[in-house]
Amino acid sequence: MLTRQIKCKKCGAPKEALDDAIVVMCDYCGAYVSVETDQLYEPESLAQRAKEGLRRALNPTRTEKRWQELAEKMRQAGEAGDRKGWRAAAEEFNALQPLVDPSMIPEDKRKGEGLRKWIKDTVAVSELCTFDPAISAAEKRAAGVLSGLYTGADALETARRYIEARTECNRLLQGHPDYPQDMDRPDPTQLARDTLRSALKGMGSMIPSDTLRSIRLELLGEKQGGEGSTCANCGASISPETIESGRCPFCGGRVAVSSDDPQLEALVANFSAVSATIEDDIVLAITAVNMPLAPAMSGGDPPSVETLFRFLKTVLGHLQVAQVKQAVGQLKHLQSSFPKLGPVFDELYEKLKEW
Numbered sequence: 353m354l355t356r357q358i359k360c361k362k363c364g365a366p367k368e369a370l371d372d373a374i375v376v377m378c379d380y381c382g383a384y385v386s387v388e389t390d391q392l393y394e395p396e397s398l399a400q401r402a403k404e405g406l407r408r409a410l411n412p413t414r415t416e417k418r419w420q421e422l423a424e425k426m427r428q429a430g431e432a433g434d435r436k437g438w439r440a441a442a443e444e445f446n447a448l449q450p451l452v453d454p455s456m457i458p459e460d461k462r463k464g465e466g467l468r469k470w471i472k473d474t475v476a477v478s479e480l481c482t483f484d485p486a487i488s489a490a491e492k493r494a495a496g497v498l499s500g501l502y503t504g505a506d507a508l509e510t511a512r513r514y515i516e517a518r519t520e521c522n523r524l525l526q527g528h529p530d531y532p533q534d535m536d537r538p539d540p541t542q543l544a545r546d547t548l549r550s551a552l553k554g555m556g557s558m559i560p561s562d563t564l565r566s567i568r569l570e571l572l573g574e575k576q577g578g579e580g581s582t583c584a585n586c587g588a589s590i591s592p593e594t595i596e597s598g599r600c601p602f603c604g605g606r607v608a609v610s611s612d613d614p615q616l617e618a619l620v621a622n623f624s625a626v627s628a629t630i631e632d633d634i635v636l637a638i639t640a641v642n643m644p645l646a647p648a649m650s651g652g653d654p655p656s657v658e659t660l661f662r663f664l665k666t667v668l669g670h671l672q673v674a675q676v677k678q679a680v681g682q683l684k685h686l687q688s689s690f691p692k693l694g695p696v697f698d699e700l701y702e703k704l705k706e707w
Contacts, residue, residue, distance in 0.1 A: 654692055
């Protein structure tokens with residue numbers, strides 16, 4: 353698999369690479385180099401390049417395709433016991449992660465040395481999971497248990513067994529002498545719960561809602577009700593800051609607001625029905641501000657500013673206050689045509705200081 357010899361553009365060190373590589377990492381200075389363009393990925397520009405790559409349409413489809421090809425190369429190399437070839441593919445695979453899906457990288461590790469360390473540590477951990485016999489066997493056991501969620505097995509019992517299997521795998525991994533010494537070692541059981549929580553995302557149609565709710569409450573430590581909102585589909589307790597467009601961040605289901613304000617719950621329900629196809633944040637915010645005010649444009653009364661603010665916080669909690677203010681500003685001209693809206697806009701602007 354390693355058939356190409358290159359030189360690092362930063363320090364000149366030699367490097368063996370896959371013959372069809374797009375990006376490689378220098379073993380000596382840690383620099384990332386685009387093999388195709390000879391462009392050096394400087395620390396200060398790597399995060400920006402990752403963010404702008406897809407937005408500027410620099411062939412994202414090909415990048416994603418390459419990423420998938422590398423995943424298959426890693427699988428084949430792992431099965432063949434080709435550790436050196438696997439590592440080369442894994443380095444490029446993780447180097448492309450910022451271009452494919454930056455959200456998979458922790459916020460504090462998306463640029464510079466933090467990103468380089470994340471890639472290095474991720475490759476090291478993945479290598480242990482692939483080639484260490486004990487850890488690899490534990491990984492397969494956990495994956496086998498998790499597959500039961502997709503095959504109609506007792507979902508609650510399967511989830512409980514998965515947490516046990518994944519916890520054991522996490523302990524083996526963190527206790528291995530080759531596990532990166534300065535890498536975080538979160539609690540193995542809590543980490544297993546977090547992994548299960550991610551696996552359950554989007555499974556609302558595959559697992560009965562009452563079972564999914566039981567998993568959330570009994571195994572994952574979620575609390576039904578309380579502050580914020582409760583997902584009607586999976587029972588997860590959600591803070592306003594984690595809600596995107598009225599959808600549960602865990603299963604994607606509609607969010608039911610836990611409150612004594614039925615108007616607020618109705619507004620969230622109506623908004624979630626129309627927001628799924630809106631991708632632009634400003635358009636989303638304008639739609640959210642406009643919807644509760646629509647009754648006042650046909651002779652009715654607008655909601656109270658408190659209800660309006662709580663609604664916006666619920667469905668737009670992931671946006672910056674500047675974006676919400678921009679949306680309110682674009683609709684403020686309505687107060688000249690609809691007198692009832694004047695006080696609402698004025699009070700809402702003041703209320704946004706609490707965003």
